[in-house]
Amino acid sequence: MRSRTYPLYFASGALILYLLFYVLPSLMGFYYAFTDWNSYSSEVNFVGLENFKTIFSSGAGQNYLLFIRNTVIFTVSTIILKTGIALGLAVLLTQGLRHFSYFHRVIMYLPAVLPMLVVALVFKSILNPATGLLNVTLRNLGLGFLAQRWLVDVHWALPSVIGVDTWRRVGYIMVILIAGLQAIPREYYEAASIDGASGWASFRRITIPLLMPVLVVTTVLNLLYGLKVFDIVFVLTNGGPGRATDTVYTAIFDEFSKGRYGVATALSSLLFVIMIVLGYFVIRLMHREVEE
Amino acid sequence: MRFRWQSIINHGLAIFVSLLMFIPVYLVFVNSLKSKTEAASMGPALPASLNWANFATVIERGKLVIAFGNSVLYAVAATVIGLTVAALAAYVLSRNRTRTNRILYFFIIAGIAMPVNFVALTKVMQLLHLINSQLGIILLYSAFSIPFNVFLIYAFIQTIPRELDEAAIIDGCSPIRLFFSVIFPLLTPVLVTAGVLGLLGIWNEFLVPLYYLNRSTHWPMTLAVYNFFGQFQSDWSLVSADIVLTILPVILIYLYAQRYILAGMTAGSVKG
Numbered sequence: 001m002r003s004r005t006y007p008l009y010f011a012s013g014a015l016i017l018y019l020l021f022y023v024l025p026s027l028m029g030f031y032y033a034f035t036d037w038n039s040y041s042s043e044v045n046f047v048g049l050e051n052f053k054t055i056f057s058s059g060a061g062q063n064y065l066l067f068i069r070n071t072v073i074f075t076v077s078t079i080i081l082k083t084g085i086a087l088g089l090a091v092l093l094t095q096g097l098r099h100f101s102y103f104h105r106v107i108m109y110l111p112a113v114l115p116m117l118v119v120a121l122v123f124k125s126i127l128n129p130a131t132g133l134l135n136v137t138l139r140n141l142g143l144g145f146l147a148q149r150w151l152v153d154v155h156w157a158l159p160s161v162i163g164v165d166t167w168r169r170v171g172y173i174m175v176i177l178i179a180g181l182q183a184i185p186r187e188y189y190e191a192a193s194i195d196g197a198s199g200w201a202s203f204r205r206i207t208i209p210l211l212m213p214v215l216v217v218t219t220v221l222n223l224l225y226g227l228k229v230f231d232i233v234f235v236l237t238n239g240g241p242g243r244a245t246d247t248v249y250t251a252i253f254d255e256f257s258k259g260r261y262g263v264a265t266a267l268s269s270l271l272f273v274i275m276i277v278l279g280y281f282v283i284r285l286m287h288r289e290v291e292e
Numbered sequence: 293m294r295f296r297w298q299s300i301i302n303h304g305l306a307i308f309v310s311l312l313m314f315i316p317v318y319l320v321f322v323n324s325l326k327s328k329t330e331a332a333s334m335g336p337a338l339p340a341s342l343n344w345a346n347f348a349t350v351i352e353r354g355k356l357v358i359a360f361g362n363s364v365l366y367a368v369a370a371t372v373i374g375l376t377v378a379a380l381a382a383y384v385l386s387r388n389r390t391r392t393n394r395i396l397y398f399f400i401i402a403g404i405a406m407p408v409n410f411v412a413l414t415k416v417m418q419l420l421h422l423i424n425s426q427l428g429i430i431l432l433y434s435a436f437s438i439p440f441n442v443f444l445i446y447a448f449i450q451t452i453p454r455e456l457d458e459a460a461i462i463d464g465c466s467p468i469r470l471f472f473s474v475i476f477p478l479l480t481p482v483l484v485t486a487g488v489l490g491l492l493g494i495w496n497e498f499l500v501p502l503y504y505l506n507r508s509t510h511w512p513m514t515l516a517v518y519n520f521f522g523q524f525q526s527d528w529s530l531v532s533a534d535i536v537l538t539i540l541p542v543i544l545i546y547l548y549a550q551r552y553i554l555a556g557m558t559a560g561s562v563k564g
Contacts, residue, residue: 005457006388007467011396013377014438020416021435022403029412089309096302106550107310110317113546113553115496117514118535121521122316122334125528131333133319171313175554228407231498235518256411256503264411271407279405 026272033266039259051266063243064267067251074162074247075226081166082222083215086173091207093174094181105178108171116168120235123164127151151237154244161245165232169225173218180214181207220281227275320539324532331529346533350520354534358509359516363495365426366512370433371490375483377434378441383475385442386449387457397446403439410503417504424507432500437490448482449475485552488545492553495542513538 033051037044055064089108093101111119126133127150135147150160184207192202208215230249233239239246239254246254248271255264315336323331324346326339351357385397413432414423422428452475460470501515511519517534524530546553 002388003390005461005467005470006384008384008393010384010467010471011381014381014400014442015396017377017431017435018400018403018438020420021413021432022406022408022439025409025413025416026406028415029409032412032415092302092306096299097306098299100303100306104306104310105554106547108313109550109554110543110546111313113492113496113542114317114539115498115514115542117496117498117518118320118539119316121517121531121535122320125334126316126319128334133315133334133336136333136335167312224405252411253502256414261411261414265409268407268409268411272409275405275407276402279402 026269029265029269029272032262033269035262037261037265039261047262051263052270054263055266055270064251066243067246067248070158070245071227071229071247073158074165074229075223077159077162078165078169078226079219079222081162082170082173083218085166085170086177086218087211087215089170089174090177090181091203094178105171105175109175110171111168112172114168116231117235119164119168120232123167124151124236127160127164152241154241157237157241157245161233161236164236165229168232169222173222176218176221177211177214180211184210220278223278224275227271227278317539317543320532320535323528324536326529326532328527328529331527331532334528334532343529346529347537350530350533350537353530354516354520355508355511356513356516356534356537359511359513360537362426362510363512363514366429366433367491367494369430370437370494371487373430374434374437374441374490375487378438378486379445379476379479379483380471381438382442382445383449383471386446387454397442401439401443401446404443406439408436410499414503423504424510426510428504429500429510432504433494433497436500437486437493441486441490444486445479445482448479452478484549488549488552492542492545 032044034046034048035044036047036050093104097104125131127135129135129147129149129152132150134150138144138147148156150156188206188210189202192206197205228249229247230253233245233247233250234253237245239250248267252264252267252271255261255267319334319336322336322338323334325342325344327341327343330340381400385393385400417423417428417432420428422431456474456478457470460474465474495512496514497512498514498518501510501512505511505515508516508519517531517538520534521531
């Protein structure tokens with residue numbers, strides 16, 4: 001009866017598209033990761049672990065370990081920055097303001113709906129060492145010593161990219177945290193203040209513990225995003241200066257455009273395995289949130 | 293007294309952060325109306341005279357009319373296809389929870405975390421003759437939207453009473469009619485949220501056309517802007533005008549539908 005009212009062929013459209021464009025490439029990727037597939041020859045030969053050796057031996061100017069390291073630094077720092085700043089802003093907008101709270105929320109979320117490409121292009125000009133708005137403002141404020149060659153300096157390029165990405169996505173994390181804050185019953189705070197708890201004490205003892213499930217979700221979202229970061233790096237620095245800001249996804253695209261498909265799929269497959277393991281935990285988390 | 297100072301500081305802080313968030317958008321808008329020399333440093337000053345001609349130049353030289361049409365085509369077609377197949381799947385998987393169906397559900401939403409293997413996907417696209425084709429891009433975007441859409445809609449369907457289905461079946465409704473005339477209209481809130489998020493996501497996307505489209509007549513707005521920037525790097529007034537035309541629809545949709553967007557962002561992250 002059930003399967004007649006809810007026939008499984010209803011799900012076939014979604015399943016076919018999903019299998020063809022998501023699952024099949026990933027499976028094929030595992031096969032091609034062990035081959036020398038490239039754009040120069042039509043022959044595809046099995047080469048064993050050669051591609052993975054290339055990735056982990058990091059020689060010949062292609063420092064894959066550096067790309068992995070950059071990706072990890074990017075992911076960890078953006079998680080910390082976005083969560084910290086977003087939490088501060090979320091508390092400010094829900095508890096510190098009497099008016100215009102919604103207005104500020106709409107403005108702060110705005111960067112998250114803009115195309116990454118556009119954000120990156122505009123910041124390319126803002127961070128220009130000579131004429132960019134940031135350095136000009138710093139000099140006008142007498143803080144010229146803080147001015148840096150942001151995207152051009154080997155040491156500042158990655159932090160600059162991290163800064164721009166934080167700027168773009170902090171509002172998104174904030175909006176999620178605000179929803180979490182609003183789900184905390186007001187009575188808890190009232191009871192705490194009657195008992196003479198300071199603002200800091202109720203933040204530590206009420207807000208943080210009750211917000212924990214939401215903080216876990218935002219962390220996971222930031223994590224999944226960080227490991228796959230591509231467009232902001234591609235447009236801001238294209239992996240430069242040198243290869244100081246290259247990440248896994250930009251390295252994959254680089255290999256792809258050079259026609260070295262074998263190495264590119266090996267890198268993709270590596271990332272796939274890492275993310276599937278992480279993803280397993282995400283889904284368990286999100287599912288628990290919904291079912292409860 | 294302390295309370296008042298605190299309140300002033302809080303409002304000041306909020307205004308400061310909002311300004312920081314708004315500056316780049318402001319910069320693009322003012323500079324799009326400046327002359328080339330004025331816009332060279334992309335400064336915050338208001339334009340000395342309004343150079344509306346920038347927009348005409350950009351539309352003509354950046355081939356923006358075609359790109360705009362492409363973006364609309366990709367975003368609308370992929371969102372409609374993606375939502376329809378996802379709603380159908382979410383509906384049966386949510387209503388009929390056999391063991392297989394539960395596994396299928398988890399299998400699909402695993403895609404939320406799964407990175408796409410773009411390189412191997414090239415091979416699939418070649419085999420299906422979908423490379424450099426608009427249909428290919430539409431199908432790809434539909435496929436990419438499925439895991440998140442299924443996740444959102446699945447949760448929403450649980451709030452629709454099952455008695456409706458039973459009544460319709462007793463009245464002699466076929467499963468397809470039951471879905472399209474009874475269930476589908478009731479899904480409107482979640483479909484709007486998922487739809488707006490999907491539209492904006494595809495409008496802003498950049499990686500798929502970069503990998504799979506090399507014919508400029510098929511480019512969407514983002515890729516057109518990127519290439520335009522490559523050609524006119526030195527002319528920030530034109531680049532700004534180009535950017536304004538790209539983000540204007542996004543900002544308008546956002547302002548019009550912000551409630552749905554803010555709701556959709558939180559769905560699934562926070563219960564209730």
